[in-house]
Amino acid sequence: xxxxxxxxxxxxxxxxxxxxxxxxxxxxxxxxxxxxxxxxxxxxxxxxxxxxxxxxxxxxxxxxxxxxxxxxxxxxxxxxxxxxxxxxxxxxxxxxxxxxxxxxxxxxxxxxxxxxxxxxxxxxxxxxxxxxxxxxxxxxxxxxxxxxxxxxxxxxxxxxxxxxxxxxxxxxxxxxxxxxxxxxxxxxxxxxxxxxxxxxxxxxxxxxxxxxxxxxxxxxxxxxxxxxxxxxxxxxxxxxxxxxxxxx
Amino acid sequence: xxxxxxxxxxxxxxxxxxxxxxxxxxxxxxxxxxxxxxxxxxxxxxxxxxxxxxxxxxxxxxxxxxxxxxxxxxxxxxxxxxxxxxxxxxxxxxxxxxxxxxxxxxxxxxxxxxxxxxxxxxxxxxxxxxxxxxxxxxxxxxxxxxxxxxxxxxxxxxxxxxxxxxxxxxxxxxxxxxxxxxxxxxxxxxxxxxxxxxxxxxxxxxxxxxxxxxxxxxxxxxxxxxxxxxxxxxxxxxxxxxxxxxxxxxxxxxxxxxxxxxxxx
Numbered sequence: 001x002x003x004x005x006x007x008x009x010x011x012x013x014x015x016x017x018x019x020x021x022x023x024x025x026x027x028x029x030x031x032x033x034x035x036x037x038x039x040x041x042x043x044x045x046x047x048x049x050x051x052x053x054x055x056x057x058x059x060x061x062x063x064x065x066x067x068x069x070x071x072x073x074x075x076x077x078x079x080x081x082x083x084x085x086x087x088x089x090x091x092x093x094x095x096x097x098x099x100x101x102x103x104x105x106x107x108x109x110x111x112x113x114x115x116x117x118x119x120x121x122x123x124x125x126x127x128x129x130x131x132x133x134x135x136x137x138x139x140x141x142x143x144x145x146x147x148x149x150x151x152x153x154x155x156x157x158x159x160x161x162x163x164x165x166x167x168x169x170x171x172x173x174x175x176x177x178x179x180x181x182x183x184x185x186x187x188x189x190x191x192x193x194x195x196x197x198x199x200x201x202x203x204x205x206x207x208x209x210x211x212x213x214x215x216x217x218x219x220x221x222x223x224x225x226x227x228x229x230x231x232x233x234x235x236x237x238x239x240x241x242x243x244x245x246x247x248x
Numbered sequence: 249x250x251x252x253x254x255x256x257x258x259x260x261x262x263x264x265x266x267x268x269x270x271x272x273x274x275x276x277x278x279x280x281x282x283x284x285x286x287x288x289x290x291x292x293x294x295x296x297x298x299x300x301x302x303x304x305x306x307x308x309x310x311x312x313x314x315x316x317x318x319x320x321x322x323x324x325x326x327x328x329x330x331x332x333x334x335x336x337x338x339x340x341x342x343x344x345x346x347x348x349x350x351x352x353x354x355x356x357x358x359x360x361x362x363x364x365x366x367x368x369x370x371x372x373x374x375x376x377x378x379x380x381x382x383x384x385x386x387x388x389x390x391x392x393x394x395x396x397x398x399x400x401x402x403x404x405x406x407x408x409x410x411x412x413x414x415x416x417x418x419x420x421x422x423x424x425x426x427x428x429x430x431x432x433x434x435x436x437x438x439x440x441x442x443x444x445x446x447x448x449x450x451x452x453x454x455x456x457x458x459x460x461x462x463x464x465x466x467x468x469x470x471x472x473x474x475x476x477x478x479x480x481x482x483x484x485x486x487x488x489x490x491x492x493x494x495x496x497x498x499x500x501x502x503x504x505x506x507x508x509x510x511x512x513x
Contacts, residue, residue: 056384083390094385097376111294112390157389 005068007032007197008053008165013062014221015048022048024221025062035191035198037208039243040218046201049218050169053199055082066165084112087158087196089187091170093150095142095157102128102138105157113161127156130193131186148179152186159190166191168200172207184210205232205244217243280472287392287399297400305366305401305467306408310415312365313358317416320353321345321423329432342434342442345424347451351510354417355455356503358409359462363469363495370401370470371491375477375484383475398475402467409463410456417452454510461506462499469495 006029015023022045030036040046051057053064055071063070071082095104103110105127106120115123125135131152142150151171158166171187172180184207191198191211202208208215209229217225217240225237232244325345332338374397377383383393421443428434470491477487 051384054384054388056387083388086388088385088388090381090385092380094381096382096386107386107391108389111292111396 006030006065007034007067008199009065009068010049010052011063011065013049013052013059013064015045015052015057016060021221023052023059026218026222028216028223030197030199032197033195035188035200035211035213037200037202037212037215038218038223039202039205039208039215041203041243044218045221046203046218047169050167050199050201054086054088054167084161085164086167087161087163087165088167089151089154089158089169089171091173093142093147093154095150095154097142100139100141101133101145101153104142104153105160107157108161123160124156127160128153130159130190131156132182148175148182151175151179151183155183155186155190159194162194164196166194166196166198168198168202168211170202170204171200171211172202172204177206180204180207181210183207187211208232276476277468277472280475281468283394284398284402284468284471287394288403292395294396294400297396298403301400301404302408304369305362305404306411309358309362309365309408309412312361313412313416314419316357316361317349317354317420318423318426320357321349321420322427324348324353324420325424325427325432329428338432339442341428341432342424342439343446346421346443346447349420349424350417350447350451350455352455352503352507354420355409355413355458355462356499357420358412358416358459359466359499360496362405362409362412362463362466363492363499366405367466367470367491367495368488370467371474371477371487372484374471374474375487378475378477379480379484393475398471401471402464405463405467406460407463409466410459413455413459414452417455450510454506457510458503458506461502465498465502466495469498 009029010026013023013026014021022043026045026049028036028038028049038046038049048057052059053071055064065071066082066085095101096107099107102121102124105124106115106117109115109120109123110117121138125138128135128138133149133152133156137145137149137153142153145153168187172183175183187198187200188211198211200208200211209232212229214226215229215232216223217237219239225235225240227235232240235241325341328341328344328348329338332340332344374383377386377397383397386393386396425434425436425439425443428439429436473487473491473494474484477483479486
């Protein structure tokens, strides 16, 4: 019996900056429907790993594969089709300042999918409701929202088109513990609702334990440990132990 | 000996680095311009964005362009009157004011005002979007920033600047007329008739062609410097300054080239 191809795979990926390898022949595969959180200290290449999978950066060598096929190049059409299958929650929310909240959420629907504005607004309001934001915020601008509300609006934007793969870049950075816990719960809800594959990067262990089916530790440009959240405290891996103890 | 050689070759190496850096920059701007033009020609197009940018670039620049034009027209009239007086040729003033404004000062002044007001604003807006990952976010939302951000600004500037130039020409000539009739005893009707009879379509047309090119330069420099900004808030500030300065220099350089092309020999 043959094993199905992983949904997403980094195969021997190397990425250098100024001659220094941030990722060094990285191998990582993620099965469909799993939520994998990549943890690691600052400067270990977590963001680069995510950007390579999003096609926002090219690897120096190796490949990133989606459904067993290499990611398309940077040409417009192919990349647009790739992004049509993905949703991303950026670290700073990355909402468009000049658009209202609902226009942000409906941005892909209106500008890429050609959905009429009236219908796009209805879907945006539904997505805002899923992340527990009231319809009253729909016509506000992002600068009028708190940090936690901006993150929720950005999550609504990421899930509004029912993506197959969700990417979360430091989803709880800069949030207080209560708001961070709310965001974590919403991420778990949305990933379950969509039944999609999720890849997150974070250095927030509480967040990782909540949203992950599996955790992978990135260190020295490679995955040095991978396991279930419950195994995090039992492993003998020195890098993981140091990270958990707060010394990474 | 080695140190001596290093000392002798250091300036040459510095010049080499400067030259290769400048060529790399020219190449990067050219490729950016090509991508921008391709996005203008090949869809998708965003008419709403073009209209929004047209209002921001064109409509809201009307006051500053008008004020600049009226004072420049008035000052130009006085200077030509003084210069013409040395040859007993004061009466040629309406024609020279009209010619100077339509062929040169109208498009150049309107472009310089836009370079200061618009190019820097575009660079700051797009630079801030780059710094806060909004441009990456746009790409992940299946929307090419060249189509959504760059092309609408270039189109809007290329349409708005010729219209602003027409306004600058008209108001500048009116400024000259005001000074001439109120302080220099010119007959209002004769001044107006002299201007209208003298001006040829190509005098205005060549200025408008210049304005289209200047519009392209202003938007391109704003978009390029913003899009490639790095280094947070400081980088955004630097991008705004570079956009304004580079647009200004390129406006003068291209003005000379275009004027040479348009001059009958």
